[in-house]
Amino acid sequence: MSRLRNPWGQPRFLALITGGYIVWSVVPVLIAIAFAFNNGRSRTTWQGFSTRWFTGETGSVLHDPALRDALGHTLLLAVICVAVATPLGVALALGLQRWRGRGSGSVNSLMLLPLVTPEIVMGVALLLLFLQVFSGIGLGTDAQAIGQITFTLSYVVVIVRGRLVSIGPEFEEAAADLGAPRRDQFFRVLLPLLAPAIVASAAVAFAVSIDDFVVTQYLSSDASTTTVSMLLYSSARGAPTPALNAIATVNLLITLLTLAFAYYVYRRFAGRDEAASLATMEV
């Protein structure tokens, strides 16, 4: 192993950079979370511990109408997004995986494109679509949901197809050899094997939807369609109270719990290595 020693001399130097990087990347967020619990209006000076910005009588996440509604709208969009993107994505993954030959290559590229298109391009494109073509739908909740579904769909397909590849065709073939009808091959063999990936992809879609900003902002109409991300964008530079940090903290907690759940399900039913690949999905 000694010949793999790193050429920069002591790896201690590299360890220092890595440690410094991690502190730099994580500590600012931890400080922002800490100030959500500040017992005062300042976001820069510590005035003691309190949960008033979460549950207090005035101006808290729970009681301020603007904050509460933003959180509610964020969750509403995420639920719609998961409810539509998951079945749509699972079907597309199955179809793409099994369908060989003409057309499958271009559909594959079409499916991956939303993942690499800068969000502002998608935001502008969908905005013009809803203004010029589907003016009947118009901007607002429906448009926001449709916009989010359009790119979370790709996440679902990538996750489910990864699992399809690792399952392989053997189980279905065995079921067929044992005389199972096609319907059973699908519903009693393939679908249960696919279930952890479906649950995980739904969770990832949920998290991606909650944290989306650009598309959601471009397709918003009035104040009732404000999400937590939009609120962070519009109020961060104003003179807000730590309630803004509090709502960001709640948002973060929801995202992380969702992903922890996805990781747990995947690891429990599909094995550790595949679960690890799930964590790096954000591409």
Added chain:
Amino acid sequence: MRSRWTWRLVALPGVAWLSVFFLVAFYAVMAVAFGNQDTLSQPIPHWNPLDWNVGYVLDTLDNFFSGGPFLKVSIRTIEFVAIAVALSLLIGYPVAYFTARHAGRWRGAILLALILPLWINYLMRMLAWINLLAPDGIGSDVLHSVGIEKLFLTMGLLDEPGGWLNGQPTTVILALLYGYIPFFILPLFVAIERIDRRHIEAARDLGGSPASAFFRVTLPLSVPGILAGAVLISLPMFGDYYTADLVSASTQTNMMGNQIDEFMRQGSEKVTGAALTLLLSVFLLGLMFYYLRTTRRAGTTAQTT
């Protein structure tokens, strides 16, 4: 074998969805950019390519080539993105390399710390820095007391003491770096991880020093990972408007995304906005297809192994 149409039918709803809400949506950008506008400067799209009016796109291009404000914004955008990507490489490579090769028993914990920022709302991460860099913020205090503020002031990277959030290009670049570097490190980590250690052993067995083994084996073999990471973070940076808006809030640091955002969402020059969006997409198309090609190739090798 099922009929060859069954699986196409299963894929159909998803394909239809993407066709309408991605392809047609993008076509709407072209129809507006190559369209006209009414007296209230509301867009009148031209859906038939034969009716396309190239006037507004040509006007926009003319603005670039005659050295107008769009040229200035484009150069600034490329500059910001290039510096942020270079800094990402400078910081990210050692981190990815250490995690892949030397992290030992800390590996799991470090990986978790590297992945975590990917799932923290980008705007929350910006909010964190806005709190820190406010004139009376903790970050401003620390930067002042360790002398970084003074260093930046003498180097001309900062205009006034405590003025981090007053339209400073430096702050925008560092915010972009902070925002996007996690997306750079992870694919790079995967690429370094995948390098076959036997290559390095061979280099050492053949008498190479550790340094030459690194520079002639590991580094060249991690170039695809570096490129993939660089493309992966450049694409969203080129369309970013919120970072500059949040940490600078000045038109002096406007990027291409800000320019488009001003036309599309805030102002009412949607036709010019669409023309700029179209030009930006054409500019980024090469990067997008490069990334798609590399991920597809990685996907096929994963399937065969």
